[in-house]
Amino acid sequence: MNDIASEHSAIDLNNPDYYFNRELSLLQFNLRVLEQAMDDNHPLMERLNFLLIFSSNMDEFFEIRVAGLRNKLETGTGQPGPDGMLPAELLREIGRITHEAVDRQYHILNNILLPALREEGVDFLRREDWTEAQAEWVKKYFREQVYPVLTPIALDPSHPFPRLVNKSLNFIVPLDGKDAFGRSTGLAIVPAPRSLPRLIRIPDEISGDGDDNFIFLSSMIHAHVSDLFPGMKATGCYQFRVTRNADLEVDEEAEDLASALKGQLLSRRYGDEVRLEVADNCPRHLMHYLLEQFELGEDDLYEVNGPVNLARMFTSVDRPRLHYPPFTPKVHPTVKKSESIFDAIDQEDLLLHHPFQSFQPVISLLAEAARDPKVLAIKQTLYRTGTKSEILDHLETAARNGKEVTAIVELRARFDEESNIEGARRLQEAGAIVVYGVVGYKTHAKMLLVVRRDGDGIKRYVHLGTGNYHTKTTKLYTDYGLMTSDKSIGQDVHKIFQELTGMGKAARLKQLKHSPFTLHPSLVEWIEFETVEAQAGRPARIIAKFNSLTEEKIIQALYRASQAGVQIDLIVRGICCLKPGIAGLSDNIRVRSIVGRFLEHTRIYHFHHAGEDLLYCSSADWMDRNLFNRVETCFPINHPALKSQMLEEGLQYYLRDNSRAWLLQPDGSYQRAQPAEGEERFMAQQTLLDTLG
Structure with missing residues (x-):
């Protein structure tokens, strides 16, 4: 084992050859979107829409990414990233x-x-x-x-x-x-x-x-x-x-x-x-x-x-x-048979998988809370809500009904600034407390907290999600949401809201991890735990799904884990700066991207952790901005049945996908996955539509 460790330590993990450029990786995602226009498994008008989405994506790429590079070039402020490319070469x-x-x-x-x-x-x-x-x-x-x-x-x-x-x-x-x-x-x-x-x-x-x-x-x-x-x-x-x-x-x-x-x-x-x-x-x-x-x-x-x-x-x-055949997302069965959303959450934790399952329980929680005399307070983060929003309507109603409504409105959500300013104005006029987050940090966490009388005490009802409180995108993006009345989770969410509206030291949380405080060190710690397990000859496994991977220390931790023998599967929709499949460095890491009918948006982290199977959902990607410059939440899936369900539907289905998956190669290109000879086509999104929708 010492010889292996010595051999691995000789590899310089800061070598620029071991990293893909962030902007070029984002371009590769846009090219995968463009290729959907050539896929005759999509209906014809949907193929046209993919072509137009490519245009929209490229507009934003030039408006933000290219504009930023040009500014760095003109001001002489451009520093190479881990890949070593300077702005002029990159442009x-x-x-x-x-x-x-x-x-x-x-x-x-x-x-x-x-x-x-x-x-x-x-x-x-x-x-x-x-x-x-x-x-x-x-x-x-x-x-x-x-x-x-x-x-x-x-x-x-x-x-x-x-x-x-x-x-x-x-x-x-x-x-x-x-x-x-x-x-x-x-x-x-x-x-x-x-x-x-x-x-x-x-x-x-x-x-x-x-x-x-x-x-x-x-x-x-x-x-x-x-x-x-x-x-x-x-x-x-x-x-x-x-x-x-x-x-x-x-x-x-x-x-x-x-x-x-x-x-x-x-x-x-x-x-x-x-x-x-x-x-x-x-x-x-x-x-x-x-x-x-x-x-x-x-x-x-x-x-x-x-x-x-x-x-x-x-x-x-x-x-x-x-066009794609229409579908109606199903309402969670426990919600469907319950008279009140509070009763449903009291019965069990609710795991919602959008767009295959309806977002309506979240709307119902706000609607009931707005008129329920037992509800004392509602607190919610709002990153993107849209101009016509049921969410805002119910928060307004709650405030006018005398509830203590606190909204953390992120005004700087790119391209949604104007609608967020208008939403903040509406809430303020209704009597809600509106806070714009923390100076220098975007509030990207997706949290909803309802405080309700319960006998002589109070009870907290919580929704935590991987996606925005935007009813339109809940039908277009894949996301997870957890609704729970778990006491410790409710206390953790309450403490994070206190951080956002008040001042003080970082909250000590029991269940949640959050940026910019505990999430990054926790991720590195979990990866390193798997590394030690593999070095000791014990089972070690990491499966993670998110939108982008750019953070250098996490990439290096994954490289070390791969060298130790940890089997790692990453499902990364967009940017991936890690290079998989390099002998002696990342030959135990596989990276795939799923591009299909719905925009992949879930963030799921799974670590074998000596058989404990740690499973977390999060609002955060593994990017510098999410881990250091934003307020993000990462919440555990604890219930065994829900954990098993998410492992299968949220991760294993995507690893089995042989029709909508693109496999990242060591040279930065992506190869379309194909069913092996005699193997049936398997599409994660379609399977979820068939089983959940």
Whole structure:
């Protein structure tokens, strides 16, 4: 054993060759999403949606990740991560990969999906394919619905190049002739207002063929752009879109964080430019003109064969065979047969697996608590709730009914800041106590606590989850939630709320682990325990499922565990900086990613722990930000039946998946899992739909 330990200690775990770059790993996830558009096991409209999700993901990648790298490069503040890559090298590699990916995206759209949809009676019509009746309808629609809200901007000394909103659809239009004032500027910009739909369905009576026919707003504007410049001739009309830095810089020490953040939201629309997308039929001199206006280089230019704003192409057609079959999540059986949600939780701990099981018990807990005279207080963290939220409705009602309602609202949840500010305002007006968390730490924990009279004392009812209190995403993301009246768990949650609203030393918790205090050291300790067990020749096993793995000390602990012989399976949806399968280092580690109908979002940690089978759920990924810069919770699954259920449904199903899984290779590529010869296809999500849904 000493010889083996000596051999392993000779390996330098700080070697950059043992780490994948975070940004490139995130890009690999986006590429796996794109490949879903090629998978004919998905219904056709869902394949199109995956293509559009790829666009949306890439928008955010440029707005946040690329923008951050460019800023580091310009300010000279970029330090290499564990992988050793500097911003300049990384930006070049990102540019190479993304240009290839975008070309592939539009190839899939134009040559595979659109023709296949056309055969199914769903057609996105090009101008040259319009019938005479369709062209007349378009002309009328343009004059009545589009023309009145367009604002063409001629470019001349008194009309400089306009400041264009982030990701907005625009057109550059070369002109011939002179206008009413005798001006001949030669160029104009036409922004497309965001109030206008990007896709317009042609009425059935105009199509006349029973098909679902759609026309792009860009095609309408192109066809009638000369109408915007009376007496002049538009000699071209070319779409373009600029992507800007959308990361917000907010003074954490501001006296009023909500006001400070609200003031920064406008800057997201007009941040520094990071990418230019232009229709590929645009003349080169106009492309270069736009690049000059935005102070971008040739590498920042993306020429696209189709709409530049694919993310807004989402649509639906009433053709069931082109969509996933609908399903209704089942209500937990104990809840279903109980008159009160409090009675159900008193009977047993409730483990909810979304979206396969309904989120309604959580809504019911709030709804009952809001009107139950025995309920004294409700405390809840709110990270993302959405603009129309039953959660907020019930919290408002509870506050107006005289309950002590405390909401920890995380205003800095990226891209949800505005709705969270509005939600905080609503709760404050209803009389709730609203707290914005802790300066310097995002509150990402998912906790709900209801304090209720129970005889001469009180009883705490708790919901802890891996996902947000957002009723829409509970139908789209896989997540776990635990509802319990366990005394020690209730006390732990109460202490964490006290931390968030008051001041004092870190709470001493009995059952929960939490960031930024005990979660990271606990994870390292649990991994090291398995390492010691393996070195002693005893069974050792780790299975973990989360969204991303970047934290260097945890990766190194996993490497040491692998060297000792611990069998490790990681189910990592997105970023993974650990390299599996390296001889002598990580040959006992396997990494897989599941990409399917639902977005994988559960965080589950399992350690054999000398036969105790420690099993935890958490709001935290194994990332630096979650473990050191956020408030996160990690809660145990203690009940033997629930533990067995989660091990099978939450982990083993995903390890068996041979159809939706992608296996990470030592070189950073992902290989699609395939059933072995004679083996039946197994899809974790579909199996859960069949058994739970």
